[in-house]
Amino acid sequence: MAQPGEGGGSMISTLVMFSLIIFIFYFMIIRPQQKRQKERQQLLDGVKKGDKIISVGGMHGTVIGIEDKTLLVQIADDVKVKMEKTAVSTIDRPSENAVGKTS
16 A cells, blocks of 8 residues: 655656746746847837838838927838837938948
């Protein structure tokens, strides 16, 4: 007959392995994703007038107005588009070093 306390070691090792898998999953997948989301939010919060942007749809334009969650973007002469900030894919700011630099 089996003793009531036997088999407890396998249960502890199963819990340790499960905890280890969750720990690895967190540091390999969840934490890097949170870091990317934070960086993207900082990028979107840093948009300012005059920035050249590229939208996720591929439109290129210059920011001419900023509201809470939207941007007014000029994509051609006399063509202005209102878009969500979250639709910004890339911001191309003029280089600070290139302005006023002579060779």
